[in-house]
Amino acid sequence: MTAPSMPIVGDITLTAVQEIDHVLDGGFVAASVPGLDGDPLQRAGRGSHAIRIRGVLRGETTGDDLATLQASAAAGEELPFAADITTALELQQVVISDFRARAVAGLDSVVTYELWLVESPPLPPPAEVSGFGGLDDFGLGDLGFDTDIMGDLSDLADQAAGAVDAVMDAADQLQALAALGSIDVGGPLEPLGEAVGGVTEVASTFASISASLAGLLGGGGE
8 A cells, every 4th residue: 555645835845744635616506496496506617626734743843844834824825736635636736825823832842733725726818919809719710801801991991082082172163163153144153053062062971971981991081
């Protein structure tokens, strides 16, 4: 029969351990359903592994060992842990969540302690800013969606804005001609003025739409 190995917390070897308990909350949440006997359980994810260790510090190194444990508990840093009871667990790092020590009168160089270790899992990688507002993570790349089309649309918006400028210049010239209609010559240019007014209104509306489209697509059109 293989003798059990001594637990190791960080650089500390616990030589006189009396008990080791492993506690795990399965992460189940009860949901009450009217008319149903019993409560269905839904698992929200397991809790952290918790290890409770009870032991004794004794001998000439009692003071030093106690100081080391107290310092590790006070620091609150992540520590590696190894023990036979966690052989089947994927336990990478732990923190000392609770530490208790007791000295008994009449027993020199003997200190009992209780140590609670809690699993400290690694955090997921930080979120990263990706192309196209992150939508590429939802498989758009796999569907062959070419995000370069946004540049083509921006070029089209610039061209449309240029065409609008030309229309507006022509409308200004027509307005100047239509102003001649105010001369009392029987109003021969009055129909021209009405037509120019309609063209100007349509051109202004199209200019606003084109400018909005160019701004949305990152174009430089005014």
